[in-house]
Amino acid sequence: xxxxxxxxxxxxxxxxxLAPAPSLAQFGDPIRLYGxxxxxxxxxxxxxxxxxxxxxxxxxxxxxxxxxxMAKDFSPSFSxxxxxxxxxxxSTQDGWxxxxxxxxxxxxxxxxxxxxxVGLQIPEFNNLNTIKNRTPLLPYIARPIAYESSFDDFAGAxxxxxxxxxxxxxxxxxxxPLRLDYSVHVGNQEDFVEPEGSNTFPSGTDNSLAKMFGGRxxxxxxxxxxGFSTTSDSYxxxxxxxGIIDRYRFGVDLSFTVRRFLFESEWIHIxxxxxxxxxxxxxxxxxxxxxxxxxxDKRFIYATLGYYLTDQWFVYGLFSQLDDYDSALTEDGIEFxxxxxxxRPIDQVSLKAQYLVAGLxxxxxxxxxxxxxxxxxxxxx
Amino acid sequence: MxxxxxxxxxxxxxxxxxPVAATDEVAVIVHPGTNVTELQPEDLMRLxxxxxxxxxxxxxxxxxxxxxxxTAKDVLYEALGRxxxxxxxxxxxxILAGEASSPKTVANxxxxxxxxxxxxxxxxxxxxxxxxxxxxxxxxxxx
Numbered sequence: 001x002x003x004x005x006x007x008x009x010x011x012x013x014x015x016x017x018l019a020p021a022p023s024l025a026q027f028g029d030p031i032r033l034y035g036x037x038x039x040x041x042x043x044x045x046x047x048x049x050x051x052x053x054x055x056x057x058x059x060x061x062x063x064x065x066x067x068x069x070m071a072k073d074f075s076p077s078f079s080x081x082x083x084x085x086x087x088x089x090x091s092t093q094d095g096w097x098x099x100x101x102x103x104x105x106x107x108x109x110x111x112x113x114x115x116x117x118v119g120l121q122i123p124e125f126n127n128l129n130t131i132k133n134r135t136p137l138l139p140y141i142a143r144p145i146a147y148e149s150s151f152d153d154f155a156g157a158x159x160x161x162x163x164x165x166x167x168x169x170x171x172x173x174x175x176x177p178l179r180l181d182y183s184v185h186v187g188n189q190e191d192f193v194e195p196e197g198s199n200t201f202p203s204g205t206d207n208s209l210a211k212m213f214g215g216r217x218x219x220x221x222x223x224x225x226x227g228f229s230t231t232s233d234s235y236x237x238x239x240x241x242x243g244i245i246d247r248y249r250f251g252v253d254l255s256f257t258v259r260r261f262l263f264e265s266e267w268i269h270i271x272x273x274x275x276x277x278x279x280x281x282x283x284x285x286x287x288x289x290x291x292x293x294x295x296x297d298k299r300f301i302y303a304t305l306g307y308y309l310t311d312q313w314f315v316y317g318l319f320s321q322l323d324d325y326d327s328a329l330t331e332d333g334i335e336f337x338x339x340x341x342x343x344r345p346i347d348q349v350s351l352k353a354q355y356l357v358a359g360l361x362x363x364x365x366x367x368x369x370x371x372x373x374x375x376x377x378x379x380x381x
Numbered sequence: 382m383x384x385x386x387x388x389x390x391x392x393x394x395x396x397x398x399x400p401v402a403a404t405d406e407v408a409v410i411v412h413p414g415t416n417v418t419e420l421q422p423e424d425l426m427r428l429x430x431x432x433x434x435x436x437x438x439x440x441x442x443x444x445x446x447x448x449x450x451x452t453a454k455d456v457l458y459e460a461l462g463r464x465x466x467x468x469x470x471x472x473x474x475x476i477l478a479g480e481a482s483s484p485k486t487v488a489n490x491x492x493x494x495x496x497x498x499x500x501x502x503x504x505x506x507x508x509x510x511x512x513x514x515x516x517x518x519x520x521x522x523x524x
Binding site for chain 2: 036071076079081105112130134172177179257380
């Protein structure tokens with residue numbers, strides 16, 4: 001009898017697991033499952049003198065990024081999207097790379113002029129932030145450095161551009177031939193600190209009242225796109241015992257195409273506001289440590305000029321400069337010059353090659369020269 | 382005998398190089414089930430920029446686009462004020478943001494008309510001469 005009950009239960013369990021639930025499974029349009037990956041080869045040749053007194057030359061293959069995406073339209077008003085990201089040849093066996101849920105949101109679409117996204121998402125900030133990891137859209141392998149997190153997160157991408165937000169209201173309003181875009185968002189502040197060993201807060205919980213607010217307003221006319229972005233949040237400056245700092249990010253983006261030419265550029269300024277006591281502590285720290293710079297502000301600019309040789313071939317030159325006034329090593333700026341070529345035999349495949357040189361001269365403290373060659377393939381599936 | 386033939390050949394050559402209004406007239410076509418009979422330029426802009434992804438009756442919009450170079454494609458994109466590569470970048474950006482689904486691409490006018498006729502919510506474009514009664518013409522464009 002017991003055996004019969006177990007069998008019945010087993011059959012019911014299997015049926016409940018495998019049988020389709022028509023009312024849910026058939027609701028809305030079919031789920032769209034897609035994604036992309038980018039495999040790369042990298043050759044690096046770095047020479048450092050001063051604080052960084054070493055030469056480093058190596059060549060390496062890697063799966064820089066793999067993204068799996070799921071999108072579902074429930075109705076004309078509601079849709080959802082999930083974006084899973086695996087970076088740097090992710091392998092738990094080898095302890096390589098990172099896996100993260102980059103986006104998981106629900107959208108309510110009232111009209112093109114009013115859309116509300118709720119859930120984990122990438123905030124709009126300048127032109128590149130929301131697409132910085134969409135490798136099929138980018139001609140680059142090494143992205144403008146403030147956006148580049150693959151190669152040891154050299155610049156500290158989260159210092160320059162906001163990474164996550166949770167509620168976003170956005171829309172587009174046509175005005176004659178123009179498109180006016182707006183987006184405002186609120187989420188956790190970056191770099192929040194959880195209490196160590198606390199059982200009170202589950203991991204990933206921002207236990208502060210402070211939150212990050214931000215937004216972007218923009219205008220589009222044909223291929224011309226101009227936008228102004230900002231965020232306001234605070235972060236803990238642990239390194240210099242300063243404490244919690246109010247931080248404001250400001251950004252401007254400009255891009256357009258003229259015939260076969262494409263121009264893209266951005267300017268980002270990070271303003272860290274210190275109280276008088278914090279400023280005094282910062283100055284004391286700077287007197288004791290010659291590596292500390294003049295302020296906690298940062299600045300980044302980049303400009304790309306590209307040319308479509310044909311619809312398949314695209315060549316470009318890229319200049320970027322990063323000024324991190326927090327450090328005496330970088331407050332005079334690190335300059336990056338890059339050139340590359342992209343071949344897109346079909347819409348889903350991009351073959352890329354890029355050469356990048358970086359230079360830093362902080363006198364006797366540090367001189368650094370790096371040259372890098374990248375080749376890669378980006379595949380959209 | 383040679384001279385008239387030469388003149389005829391030159392005239393034919395010049396005539397073939399001139400834009401011919403009839404061949405450059407493009408019809409924007411939709412699936413008959415969309416219950417839309419006319420679209421204004423601003424409507425076309427919203428649809429092809431993927432700002433409008435549903436028809437008023439709630440049917441999802443399915444864009445059709447012509448593969449490669451095509452005269453009808455040139456006329457439509459000129460009317461939209463966009464270059465094909467710019468629009469393609471804009472589409473790919475929206476698709477990878479989870480905001481829209483991929484347009485369907487077809488190789489020729491026949492496939493465009495058949496595809497639009499067989500796909501609920503479809504909108505496409507084709508040389509006006511290639512239109513048949515399986516689809517509804519909602520706008521006409523010309524250079």
